[in-house]
Amino acid sequence: MRRTSVRTLGLLVAAFLLASCSDAATPTPAPPSSPSPSPRPTLAGLPTGAPPRIGYVDHQAYAESGGRRTPLPRRLGVSGIVPYAGGFLVSDTLFFEGTVGLAVVREGRVVETHCSAGVPTRSDGWVTWLVASCPESADFITAELHRARPDGSEETVREIPPRRVPDVTANPETVPVTALPRRWYVTASAREDGRHVLAVVVQGRWSAIVRIGPRGALERATPVEWFDPNLPAYALGPGR
Structure with missing residues (x-):
């Protein structure tokens, strides 16, 4: 009986050592790698x-397409610009209560300033801009829609209520x-x-x-x- 127990114990130890060697020889599988995220475009x-x-x-x-550059007054941050009558109509970046500043610039100087509800535009051979009441003024009734040729000719002015201002916004x-x-x-x-x-x-x-x-x-x-x-x-x- 004692010899059988010793023999059985020896077989168990041998089986254990064999299993240990087998596990050590088997490589551990690497965890699956996730694809690296694409860099954000800059x-x-x-x-x-x-x-x-x-x-x-x-x-x-x-800067004109031909390369000519005309300096603008440094005090104006520019949100929109249209060449007009030998100078420019320039909307600034002073957004306030739905308005911006609109300047008439000639020879590098501001010669007129207005409040406006948006940027000047040019389309179909016409330049269009809006002169609106400034927020600090007491006039909340009228605004003026101006339209003229790019050389300043044929200007017309139409008075309109502010609530009917066309889709010309500060954006x-x-x-x-x-x-x-x-x-x-x-x-x-x-x-x-x-x-x-x-x-x-x-x-x-x-x-x-x-x-x-x-x-x-x-x-x-x-x-x-x-x-x-x-x-x-x-x-x-x-x-x-």
């Missing part, structure tokens, strides 16, 4: 294309822009040609003019600059 990571082919504001100067966006990456937002947009739209895009504290092509192709039309909402580096003129 303005700096976009391919660089040609400069805008329409007029635009670049660091307080109006200068004129062309819908969709399908941009998250955390990018558009402060202005304009049609560059029949296939491309330009958009002033802000990402965090950075800004650039981005060209949006067919099927959503993106490229930068300007360098990336620090974004200051009071004095932005870029603004768009009227598109095509």
Whole structure:
């Protein structure tokens, strides 16, 4: 009986050692690896294309498609601009109670100032702008819709109640822009040609003019600059 117990114990020990060696020789499978997330697109990571082919504001100067640059008064942050009568109509960035400032600029100087409900526009051979009552004034009854040729001729003025102001708002966006990456937002947009739209895009504290092509192709039309909402580096003129 005692010999049988010793023999049985020896067999158990041998089986245990064999199992241990077998486990050590079998590699432990590695946990499945999850694919690394794609890096978030950045303005700096976009391919660089040609400069805008329409007029635009670049660091307080109006840059024409041919390369000519006209300095603008430094005290104006620009939210919209239209060449007009040898100068410019410039809406500023002083948004207050639904209005902005509108300045007539000639030879680098501000010669007239108004309150407006939005940015000046140009379409079908006409320049249009709105002169509204300033928020501090006691006049809440009337506003004036101005229309003239780009050279300043044939100007007409139509008085309208503020509640019937046309869809010209303090937001200068004129062309819908969709399908941009998250955390990018558009402060202005304009049609560059029949296939491309330009958009002033802000990402965090950075800004650039981005060209949006067919099927959503993106490229930068300007360098990336620090974004200051009071004095932005870029603004768009009227598109095509």
